[in-house]
């Protein structure tokens with residue numbers, strides 16, 4: 027997924043070209059001047075708005091970690107309902123969802139040979155427990171996930187057979203998260219491939235870009251018909267240590283314990299609020315984030331920031347509507363999804379419940395609190411001039427439209443699920459994620475990582491964009507498949 031240099035170089039020229047009327051024939055679609063002016067007002071007010079910073083502080087300090095089914099989950103739902111009502115949004119509600127959740131228990135790991143050493147580790151979400159007393163075994167080291175997949179599937183012949191598989195997959199630091207996308211299958215599917223080859227368990231180098239001795243959790247899954255083996259991640263420095271011992275020719279042995287419960291029945295909720303539209307009120311402009319977090323940190327970046335950004339953006343639109351009388355034509359709906367981290371239960375419930383409602387847009391803020399640097403779309407080609415016009419409004423915030431007509435944007439994970447299932451059009455406000463995977467799914471996902479001014483830049487982008495999409499002269503649809 028290399029970006030083409032020619033397009034990347036044309037950052038500002040491209041939107042202008044798209045927005046120009048053609049010399050002859052029908053003029054291209056355009057926003058009304060008063061809508062563009064209101065978008066600029068929202069943008070400028072958003073930059074000065076401290077609401078998102080206030081919200082994320084409350085969520086992290088007063089609620090804290092909020093994995094689905096944990097004590098923080100209902101507290102987060104109650105907080106969200108109160109906060110969205112406080113922003114004067116309407117139709118504020120919580121849609122109940124019955125889910126089966128995974129619960130972490132105590133776990134530990136250590137090297138037994140060639141040296142005795144404690145490892146910093148975290149169980150992966152959905153991992154089965156290890157038997158009482160844990161598991162000890164020889165370690166089969168694979169430099170990356172591809173190397174494991176390349177090992178033989180012939181029964182009993184793989185190096186993995188009867189051993190603890192260790193995948194030393196590294197995560198490349200990138201602005202757009204490409205490095206994470208490339209590395210994460212080692213976490214999500216590693217146990218499937220290891221089990222197919224007769225492994226006892228899976229250990230991975232944490233999927234992350236930091237060098238601190240902390241482990242990154244995250245969801246993994248099993249395949250029907252394959253044995254379910256326990257799975258965990260070790261910190262980067264511990265992975266380095268194991269890799270260098272292995273490179274020196276040592277045979278590694280490891281022992282670990284892992285307690286966890288799967289399939290615990292609970293009820294969680296999507297929290298929803300609206301700024302009702304006027305003449306096109308039945309068409310939905312969906313701004314979303316996910317309310318749940320992993321249990322290790324307080325979910326400041328993942329995804330407290332997103333919750334705060336989209337809530338504050340809708341709150342700002344409501345406040346300016348009350349002041350100026352300018353209400354959106356379409357309904358702006360904020361959705362704070364349940365259990366994105368370990369099952370997408372919120373997105374799946376929303377998909378069932380609202381599938382028949384026309385969606386003008388799906389979008390999600392779930393990439394931390396870094397500044398937005400690019401607008402990307404996934405809309406029908408006729409709407410591209412409108413996307414270019416939105417990019418022009420965002421340009422003073424440092425936002426470009428680097429891929430212009432390529433139209434291959436991907437919204438956040440819940441919105442992407444909805445986009446794929448229903449062929450709903452989507453927008454992505456791409457954030458700078460250079461440092462995001464330093465803290466993602468770790469004990470370091472804490473409030474101090476957020477720069478309030480960068481959070482406000484996000485609110486400015488979201489409010490202006492949501493407004494223009496709500497006012498669009500064209501009903502957006504997805505690009506042809």
Ligand SMILES: [Zn+2]
Nearest residue numbers: 316328329392
């Ligand atoms: Zn997230």
